[in-house]
Amino acid sequence: MQNAEKQTAKPNVIDAILSIFDSTVGRKYIMGLSGLALVGFIVFHLAGNLSLFFGAEAFNSYVLKLESLGPLIRLAELGLMAVFVFHIIFAFSVTAQNKAARKTRYAVKGNAGKPSRKTIASQSMIYTGLVLLIFIVAHVWMFRFATRFNPEHVTIHGAEVINLYTPVVAAFKNPWIALAYSAVMLLLGMHVSHGFWSAFQSLGAYHPRYTPVIYTAGVLLALLLAVGFIALPGWVYFMVPVK
Amino acid sequence: MSDNMRMKLKIWRQKGPNSPGAFRDYELDNVSSHMSFLEMLDVLNEKLIKEGKEDPVEYDYDCREGICGTCGVVVDGVAHGPVRRTATCQLHMRTFRDGDTITIEPWRSEAFPVIKDLVVDRSAFDRIIQAGGYVGVNTGCAQDANSIPIGKEEADKSFFAAACIGCGACVAACPNASASLFVAAKISQYAHLPQGKPEATRRALRMIEQMDAEGFGNCSNHAECEAVCPKGISIDNIAVMRREYLKAALKTGSATI
Ligand code: HEM
Numbered sequence: 001m002q003n004a005e006k007q008t009a010k011p012n013v014i015d016a017i018l019s020i021f022d023s024t025v026g027r028k029y030i031m032g033l034s035g036l037a038l039v040g041f042i043v044f045h046l047a048g049n050l051s052l053f054f055g056a057e058a059f060n061s062y063v064l065k066l067e068s069l070g071p072l073i074r075l076a077e078l079g080l081m082a083v084f085v086f087h088i089i090f091a092f093s094v095t096a097q098n099k100a101a102r103k104t105r106y107a108v109k110g111n112a113g114k115p116s117r118k119t120i121a122s123q124s125m126i127y128t129g130l131v132l133l134i135f136i137v138a139h140v141w142m143f144r145f146a147t148r149f150n151p152e153h154v155t156i157h158g159a160e161v162i163n164l165y166t167p168v169v170a171a172f173k174n175p176w177i178a179l180a181y182s183a184v185m186l187l188l189g190m191h192v193s194h195g196f197w198s199a200f201q202s203l204g205a206y207h208p209r210y211t212p213v214i215y216t217a218g219v220l221l222a223l224l225l226a227v228g229f230i231a232l233p234g235w236v237y238f239m240v241p242v243k
Numbered sequence: 244m245s246d247n248m249r250m251k252l253k254i255w256r257q258k259g260p261n262s263p264g265a266f267r268d269y270e271l272d273n274v275s276s277h278m279s280f281l282e283m284l285d286v287l288n289e290k291l292i293k294e295g296k297e298d299p300v301e302y303d304y305d306c307r308e309g310i311c312g313t314c315g316v317v318v319d320g321v322a323h324g325p326v327r328r329t330a331t332c333q334l335h336m337r338t339f340r341d342g343d344t345i346t347i348e349p350w351r352s353e354a355f356p357v358i359k360d361l362v363v364d365r366s367a368f369d370r371i372i373q374a375g376g377y378v379g380v381n382t383g384c385a386q387d388a389n390s391i392p393i394g395k396e397e398a399d400k401s402f403f404a405a406a407c408i409g410c411g412a413c414v415a416a417c418p419n420a421s422a423s424l425f426v427a428a429k430i431s432q433y434a435h436l437p438q439g440k441p442e443a444t445r446r447a448l449r450m451i452e453q454m455d456a457e458g459f460g461n462c463s464n465h466a467e468c469e470a471v472c473p474k475g476i477s478i479d480n481i482a483v484m485r486r487e488y489l490k491a492a493l494k495t496g497s498a499t500i
Pocket of ligand 1: 028031032033034035036038039042087088091092094095125126128129130132133191192194195196198199200202203461462463464
């Protein structure tokens with residue numbers, strides 16, 4: 001009897017991680033985990049930003065709440081960036097591998113129908129992702145960095161905090177920014193509409209009863225995210241009075 | 244039902260692995276709606292042979308009863324054609340209408356190079372099986388049938404996975420030319436059985452490593468594979484494969500063994 005299950009050499013942790021990153025199945029665990037983390041972040045991000053509907057004071061108190069976390073919020077920012085970096089790097093390498101696996105394209109592209117979940121969304125993850133990437137760079141620059149060059153401060157509940165309400169409203173009062181932002185949020189919805197259930201499947205979580213529920217929940221979540229994020233510039237553009 | 248349909252065919256012709264291929268147009272009269280798709284191709288080939296102007300169209304088949312997994316072409320963009328849970332040999336011309344144009348292409352994947360016309364080399368699948376798609380058994384007398392009790396549900400899951408005939412339609416239909424459904428079925432059929440346990444770790448790691456080495460793509464969970472599979476193998480098995488992989492990688496501390 002061979003001792004097939006016994007490792008001869010002690011496995012090296014670095015090698016182990018690298019070889020998991022190298023495997024097609026391992027990579028999908030990274031995509032699934034990072035994708036779910038991003039969905040978690042984006043839901044939190046929307047929930048917080050809904051305070052925009054309640055005016056300057058509500059929005060800036062939310063800013064104050066986050067800023068008062070001090071180093072924790074900086075750490076969370078770094079963590080989020082790391083998740084994005086993983087998601088994006090593996091997105092590109094996975095997609096490159098997929099393109100290389102079929103160099104001659106079919107003359108006719110068909111769709112076999114149920115139970116296929118192949119959709120425009122599922123086939124354009126890299127394109128919606130690329131737009132999201134460009135958007136995220138612009139978005140972080142605009143609201144995370146540019147706002148801090150000449151910050152205006154306001155006092156809320158006796159504490160001084162940077163006024164982010166004014167620059168956000170100023171940005172969304174620009175019709176082009178409001179429009180572009182809304183368009184990208186539709187693409188975010190597309191990305192999540194396939195991404196949510198796909199992430200569960202990538203992590204090996206399939207169940208004949210619950211997977212269809214997760215699929216529908218993902219589509220609803222995607223819709224909610226798109227509507228919620230489009231409502232923000234929509235509200236500011238149409239409802240917030242110009243000073 | 245009609246006995247003299249006229250079909251327009253657009254068929255991929257390629258002389259050999261290294262020659263460039265192209266589509267050729269053919270017209271075929273008197274096609275009976277009762278013919279199978281492959282019989283229709285036989286009739287075309289008979290005509291081509293009689294005319295003597297060009298080689299007949301090369302395509303794969305063996306049993307013609309939908310159980311061997313040898314046949315398979317992409318019909319109008321769908322692997323094995325428009326009828327669900329049907330191999331190409333079980334597709335019938337009654338699915339089409341008089342005057343239809345049908346585009347016929349080989350499985351397209353870098354891991355399945357075209358040998359000639361519609362015939363592709365699927366030995367990549369054999370190498371994946373050789374890498375770990377088996378169980379060890381004692382030779383000699385067959386053991387008593389009921390000596391290893393297996394629950395009905397687990398046995399059913401194993402059987403459903405084992406229904407895979409290895410035709411490669413999953414690869415052909417996958418936008419990424421991924422072999423995940425095939426490999427998953429071959430891992431899952433043993434993952435559900437006690438007989439498969441001793442080699443479980445090695446099986447998952449080696450088969451997946453071989454799948455990657457063959458140049459198949461990643462699984463993006465489009466599930467198009469399940470939709471074209473003549474045996475209706477569920478992508479549930481892909482989730483099983485992923486869990487087997489994770490277990491194995493954590494156990495050995497490595498993705499290779
Ligand atoms: C807030 C932003 C984002 C969210 C919420 C998000 C979410 C997700 C989720 C949940 C998945 C499914 C993971 C899986 O299939 O296992 C996914 C997949 C994917 N994401 Fe993102 N993502 C975001 C940004 C990006 C960016 C910036 C890119 C950059 C190119 C990108 C590219 C991709 C690609 C290509 C896939 C498909 C991977 C595959 O085919 O296997 N995503 N995303």
